[in-house]
Amino acid sequence: MSANPAKALGDASAFHAIFFEEADEHLASVESLLLRLDPGAPDAEALNGIFRAVHSIKGSAGMLGFAEIVSLTHVFENLLDLLRKGERALARPEVDAMLRAGDVVKSQIAFRRGSLPQAPDMRGAEADLRELANASTPAAPRKFSVRLGPLASPIDAAELEMMLAGLADMGELGERAIDNIAGGEVRFELSLTGAEADLRSVLALVVDPTLITIGKVAEAKPPVNDESLELFEAPAAFRARRGESRRKSEGRREADRSAPAPQGDASSIRVSVEKIDRLVNLVGELVITEAMLAQEHGSLPDLSRHTRDLQEAVMAIRMVPISAVFSRFPRLVRELAQRLGKEVEIKTSGEGTELDRGMIEKITDPLTHLVRNAVDHGMEAPEARIAAGKPRAGTVSITASQRGGSIVIEVRDDGRGLDRNRILARAAERGMNVPEGASDREVWQLVFEAGFSTAEAVTEVSGRGVGMDVVRRNIQSLGGTVELASTAGAGTTVTVSVPLTLAIIEAMTVGVAGKTYVLPLASVVESRRVGRDELRGIAGHGSTLRVRDDYLPVRRMGESGEIAVIVESESGRAALMVDELIGQQQVVVKSLESNFRRIPGLSGATIMGDGSVALILDVAHIVSHQGDAKCKPLPTLQ
Amino acid sequence: MQTVTNLAVAQPRTAAEAEGREFLTFRLGAEEYGIEILKVQEIRGWEVPTAIAGTPEFIKGVINLRGTIVPIVDLRLKFGLEKANYDEFTVVIILSVARRVVGIVVDAVSDVVTLAPEQIRPAPEFGASVDARFITGLGTLGERMLVLADIERLMTSRDMQLVDHATQNA
Numbered sequence: 001m002s003a004n005p006a007k008a009l010g011d012a013s014a015f016h017a018i019f020f021e022e023a024d025e026h027l028a029s030v031e032s033l034l035l036r037l038d039p040g041a042p043d044a045e046a047l048n049g050i051f052r053a054v055h056s057i058k059g060s061a062g063m064l065g066f067a068e069i070v071s072l073t074h075v076f077e078n079l080l081d082l083l084r085k086g087e088r089a090l091a092r093p094e095v096d097a098m099l100r101a102g103d104v105v106k107s108q109i110a111f112r113r114g115s116l117p118q119a120p121d122m123r124g125a126e127a128d129l130r131e132l133a134n135a136s137t138p139a140a141p142r143k144f145s146v147r148l149g150p151l152a153s154p155i156d157a158a159e160l161e162m163m164l165a166g167l168a169d170m171g172e173l174g175e176r177a178i179d180n181i182a183g184g185e186v187r188f189e190l191s192l193t194g195a196e197a198d199l200r201s202v203l204a205l206v207v208d209p210t211l212i213t214i215g216k217v218a219e220a221k222p223p224v225n226d227e228s229l230e231l232f233e234a235p236a237a238f239r240a241r242r243g244e245s246r247r248k249s250e251g252r253r254e255a256d257r258s259a260p261a262p263q264g265d266a267s268s269i270r271v272s273v274e275k276i277d278r279l280v281n282l283v284g285e286l287v288i289t290e291a292m293l294a295q296e297h298g299s300l301p302d303l304s305r306h307t308r309d310l311q312e313a314v315m316a317i318r319m320v321p322i323s324a325v326f327s328r329f330p331r332l333v334r335e336l337a338q339r340l341g342k343e344v345e346i347k348t349s350g351e352g353t354e355l356d357r358g359m360i361e362k363i364t365d366p367l368t369h370l371v372r373n374a375v376d377h378g379m380e381a382p383e384a385r386i387a388a389g390k391p392r393a394g395t396v397s398i399t400a401s402q403r404g405g406s407i408v409i410e411v412r413d414d415g416r417g418l419d420r421n422r423i424l425a426r427a428a429e430r431g432m433n434v435p436e437g438a439s440d441r442e443v444w445q446l447v448f449e450a451g452f453s454t455a456e457a458v459t460e461v462s463g464r465g466v467g468m469d470v471v472r473r474n475i476q477s478l479g480g481t482v483e484l485a486s487t488a489g490a491g492t493t494v495t496v497s498v499p500l501t502l503a504i505i506e507a508m509t510v511g512v513a514g515k516t517y518v519l520p521l522a523s524v525v526e527s528r529r530v531g532r533d534e535l536r537g538i539a540g541h542g543s544t545l546r547v548r549d550d551y552l553p554v555r556r557m558g559e560s561g562e563i564a565v566i567v568e569s570e571s572g573r574a575a576l577m578v579d580e581l582i583g584q585q586q587v588v589v590k591s592l593e594s595n596f597r598r599i600p601g602l603s604g605a606t607i608m609g610d611g612s613v614a615l616i617l618d619v620a621h622i623v624s625h626q627g628d629a630k631c632k633p634l635p636t637l638q
Numbered sequence: 639m640q641t642v643t644n645l646a647v648a649q650p651r652t653a654a655e656a657e658g659r660e661f662l663t664f665r666l667g668a669e670e671y672g673i674e675i676l677k678v679q680e681i682r683g684w685e686v687p688t689a690i691a692g693t694p695e696f697i698k699g700v701i702n703l704r705g706t707i708v709p710i711v712d713l714r715l716k717f718g719l720e721k722a723n724y725d726e727f728t729v730v731i732i733l734s735v736a737r738r739v740v741g742i743v744v745d746a747v748s749d750v751v752t753l754a755p756e757q758i759r760p761a762p763e764f765g766a767s768v769d770a771r772f773i774t775g776l777g778t779l780g781e782r783m784l785v786l787a788d789i790e791r792l793m794t795s796r797d798m799q800l801v802d803h804a805t806q807n808a
Contacts, residue, residue: 596740598802
């Protein structure tokens with residue numbers, strides 16, 4: 001036996017890493033299976049799946065000496081066993097208790113991993129489960145005597161050493177007699193918390209399962225409910241899986257050095273966003289250089305194709321599936337519905353749709369808000385639904401799809417729909433001007449106004465005055481749009497559309513006084529040449545341009561132009577006068593703030609094909625800025 | 639005890655020099671300034687930046703420095719010097735200060751010098767172009783007097799208008 005088990009194992013914590021990672025996967029599947037369980041008629045396969053996952057956690061936790069996890073998962077398992085044998089009916093309380101137990105195990109693992117400062121209290125969750133399962137005491141450490149042999153050939157010395165060191169780490173290794181030759185045998189005593197079957201499966205990593213004999217020496221306490229400690233998974237299968245995990249962890253060790261908490265897919269590595277952004281920047285430069293080269297010497301088709309492919313590949317690194325956001329909704333909807341006494345099912349689709357990582361972070365809050373709204377405001381109570389001739393349980397469906405350069409996310413509920421009269425009444429209360437006979441669409445727009453909420457009561461969930469206006473503002477700040485459609489009694493659909501990435505926008509380039517400026521194409525409505533006589537001055541209000549039925553304020557940058565670009569922001573439209581329209585292209589958005597500061601009127605800068613910097617205009621600022629009677633240039637733009 | 643060098647790299651290092659600190663020196667009008675060499679990222683020729691309206695005259699605009707947008711400040715304009723030409727001899731010192739990259743335009747870059755601690759004296763109250771708050775001391779090099787400036791504090795100061803002071807109370 002090596003004096004230094006850590007050395008013998010290479011990395012003693014490797015087992016822990018495997019466990020944490022596997023437990024995370026198991027817990028995630030437990031949660032998603034639990035959420036999908038239909039309490040009335042639970043799917044046997046789903047229950048089995050949960051049982052298997054919990055059992056695996058228990059087994060590995062036992063081997064690693066995580067007694068708290070073992071004791072909780074043990075009770076968990078007992079309850080599951082009763083459920084899948086049909087000895088107990090599944091109802092809400094069971095599902096809730098199991099979800100809670102899953103959470104507790106999760107935080108216990110987080111604690112073990114070092115990412116939680118304090119060990120969570122497991123007693124409550126355990127007591128709940130025990131009450132439900134009517135089970136008794138948890139598993140206690142037991143003493144096993146293990147015999148491996150007769151050996152057909154000696155066990156690889158290093159492997160044996162590693163196994164013993166690993167076992168010593170997990171439990172208490174007692175007397176041992178090692179006769180590691182062909183025909184010989186290896187014997188030792190071991191005390192540990194955990195099932196014989198699990199010990200067996202770990203040993204099976206090193207020796208043929210048929211050679212393992214395990215006897216119980218003397219037990220500290222009589223085993224409880226031993227049936228449920230029986231081997232569940234065939235050792236061979238377990239072994240294969242273990243072996244796979246071991247390989248996974250070896251392949252990852254390199255990456256783990258920079259990422260202390262191993263998480264996520266085996267086939268991925270963690271890279272800091274800064275490194276990726278640097279890559280994005282460099283590729284952006286390459287694209288520009290390629291364009292310059294093409295301008296001077298003519299295009300090299302291969303070079304431009306490779307450059308474009310490279311750019312796409314690099315941008316793809318930043319893309320993350322939207323399931324990162326969606327995955328939180330089933331739980332959210334479930335808990336919310338429960339708290340509100342409603343029955344709501346959630347359906348998601350298009351989880352694989354990919355979005356820029358920065359976008360994912362920024363879109364989570366608005367989407368969460370929309371989903372909450374759908375459950376809180378949109379959905380009726382079960383009785384009201386039945387009275388309306390609808391199924392008792394409502395449905396919230398969330399879908400994502402890519403349309404061109406945009407991602408469209410739809411949050412749809414089959415609830416009561418928006419109440420036109422209540423919105424109008426509320427608008428009147430707030431002193432908003434609503435034209436007589438406004439269209440539904442115009443009325444729905446009112447809910448996006450600040451402080452507008454028609455919730456009958458301020459609930460814990462929503463209706464705290466932070467409402468749709470914040471959602472709209474957040475989405476617009478991402479260059480996206482929010483639209484609302486609703487049919488009374490049939491439900492509401494909110495459609496959010498955001499660009500694929502924050503880093504690249506589709507843009508219109510315009511020339512003003514010999515300089516190039518960039519306008520986000522999404523905010524350009526139209527452009528046209530206007531004669532001087534088309535512009536009308538209103539005393540004290542600058543000049544206006546009549547576009548069909550509207551008089552739009554005219555914004556100028558210096559003495560510029562005869563071409564009006566009609567731009568639109570949330571606060572309205574304006575006509576921006578420019579000298580020329582240069583073209584339409586994709587531009588890489590660069591921050592002015594990283595080395596400089598925010599400049600009112602500008603939302604960033606970009607680098608043009610010739611290497612020069614062009615400024616990106618902030619349309620919201622242009623529209624809302626009050627132009628003055630003398631047609632002075634905008635203060636920020638000359 | 640003089641350690642004037644035309645190029646620090648060309649000079650053999652002695653133990654005394656290793657103790658000293660290296661400064662990049664440049665001229666602004668009649669004064670000669672020294673800034674810590676570690677704050678200097680590179681020195682470039684002048685290229686016309688993209689002007690940003692609504693910013694003070696001494697902020698000449700922004701340039702593309704290998705993919706990042708870098709503001710350029712003309713210190714000659716900032717300190718009210720009379721002539722501020724832009725020609726093939728105009729140089730821009732690219733600084734790396736406070737995790738930002740900014741460029742400054744000066745009259746001329748002179749050399750890199752090493753100053754031993756005893757060559758650095760506290761600055762008396764005197765009327766340099768640069769505000770006394772940003773002067774850390776005076777360096778003596780024979781007949782030359784260097785005004786040693788804390789370029790990081792200067793560049794992030796409120797009157798440079800390079801940093802958002804609303805969010806960042808520097």
